Amino acid sequence: MPRPIRATIDLSSLRNNLAVARAHAASAKCWCVVKANAYGHGLHNAATAWRDLADGFALLDLDEAVQLRESGIRQPILLLEGAFEAADLLRMAEFDLTPVIHHVEQVAMIVNAGLPGRMPVYLKANTGMNRLGLSSGEWHAALATLRACPQVGPITLMTHFADADGERGIDWQMARFDALCAGSGLPRSLANSAALLRFPAANADWVRPGIMLYGGSPFPARRSAAQLGLRPAMTLRSQIISVQRLDPGDSVGYGCIFTAQQPMRIGVVACGYADGYPRHAPSGTPVNVAGRMTGTLGRVSMDMIAVDLETVPEAGVGAPVVLWGEGCPADDVATAAGTVSYELFCALAPRVPVEVIG
Numbered sequence: 001m002p003r004p005i006r007a008t009i010d011l012s013s014l015r016n017n018l019a020v021a022r023a024h025a026a027s028a029k030c031w032c033v034v035k036a037n038a039y040g041h042g043l044h045n046a047a048t049a050w051r052d053l054a055d056g057f058a059l060l061d062l063d064e065a066v067q068l069r070e071s072g073i074r075q076p077i078l079l080l081e082g083a084f085e086a087a088d089l090l091r092m093a094e095f096d097l098t099p100v101i102h103h104v105e106q107v108a109m110i111v112n113a114g115l116p117g118r119m120p121v122y123l124k125a126n127t128g129m130n131r132l133g134l135s136s137g138e139w140h141a142a143l144a145t146l147r148a149c150p151q152v153g154p155i156t157l158m159t160h161f162a163d164a165d166g167e168r169g170i171d172w173q174m175a176r177f178d179a180l181c182a183g184s185g186l187p188r189s190l191a192n193s194a195a196l197l198r199f200p201a202a203n204a205d206w207v208r209p210g211i212m213l214y215g216g217s218p219f220p221a222r223r224s225a226a227q228l229g230l231r232p233a234m235t236l237r238s239q240i241i242s243v244q245r246l247d248p249g250d251s252v253g254y255g256c257i258f259t260a261q262q263p264m265r266i267g268v269v270a271c272g273y274a275d276g277y278p279r280h281a282p283s284g285t286p287v288n289v290a291g292r293m294t295g296t297l298g299r300v301s302m303d304m305i306a307v308d309l310e311t312v313p314e315a316g317v318g319a320p321v322v323l324w325g326e327g328c329p330a331d332d333v334a335t336a337a338g339t340v341s342y343e344l345f346c347a348l349a350p351r352v353p354v355e356v357i358g
């Protein structure tokens with residue numbers, strides 16, 4: 001028998017979550033953001049779930065974009081970091097892909113690429129994220145150059161929010177973006193999941209949800225995924241493979257960082273950081289054992305983690321465990337571990353077998 005750990009990807013949850021996004025998007029079209037192997041869920045699985053539902057797919061890697069196209073995806077495919085060298089643009093033209101243009105060198109690249117036809121592009125403004133995007137000083141000349149270039153087709157204007165899930169919100173960036181777009185008459189794309197759920201004014205023409213499609217709340221402290229109508233698409237399950245009885249003063253695992261204060265029963269789960277479970281998750285990180293919530297104990301090791309069985313007396317070797325997903329919200333695990341569900345999903349290790357349902 002293989003190690004009992006496995007991840008389940010539920011395609012019906014992926015479809016449900018896109019329907020939730022659409023309900024918020026009103027008439028805006030929806031890019032499904034599938035970068036990072038569809039946030040760890042598998043590009044092929046995401047493409048299968050959203051094949052007939054997405055208006056487009058957005059990702060970073062050119063090979064993955066080609067893979068999507070060759071798998072029969074007909075919708076637009078957006079490359080969020082655009083071309084890294086001129087040759088990329090020729091390949092994008094061959095596979096009818098849409099690059100983001102986020103710096104002036106990429107403007108020159110497309111003008112000089114010798115493209116065979118008119119390529120649709122997204123022009124990205126830096127409105128305060130200060131990662132990718134043209135500055136306000138570069139914007140108008142770049143836009144004029146693209147508009148005058150016979151190889152450039154329809155242009156959409158985009159920006160990305162830095163704090164749509166937080167206190168600062170989006171107004172400050174919206175104001176800058178509105179000023180840059182004024183009078184252009186071009187379609188616009190701004191909203192990630194947090195903006196889509198919080199700020200309908202940012203919907204514009206195309207929204208770009210990622211995390212909510214996978215069942216994570218972009219702001220779990222404000223509203224849980226369940227409250228938002230989102231369903232977990234990835235569930236990481238394993239089993240108890242050993243049970244130990246601790247006396248007061250006994251500790252668990254490396255570093256002896258958890259010490260029992262009274263006699264207690266603990267279980268050892270076949271899941272560790274080599275499976276993608278965060279090593280920095282502290283004692284008490286939520287875990288579901290045999291249908292009941294309990295907590296982890298001590299340090300996460302490479303292949304195992306200990307859990308408290310005091311509240312689950314019936315659970316012995318072979319008892320089912322949910323590390324995150326259905327029955328144990330990934331957002332709660334991530335919060336306890338000081339991270340975000342994005343990181344948990346993306347970190348799922350290749351050694352974990354994946355089962356696809358729905």
Ligand SMILES: Cc1ncc(COP(=O)(O)O)c(C=O)c1O
Nearest residue numbers: 033160192193194208209210211
């Ligand atoms: C440009 C861009 N748009 C949209 C998204 C989706 O964001 P989220 O997963 O927070 O919805 C991302 C993700 O980081 C992004 O980089």
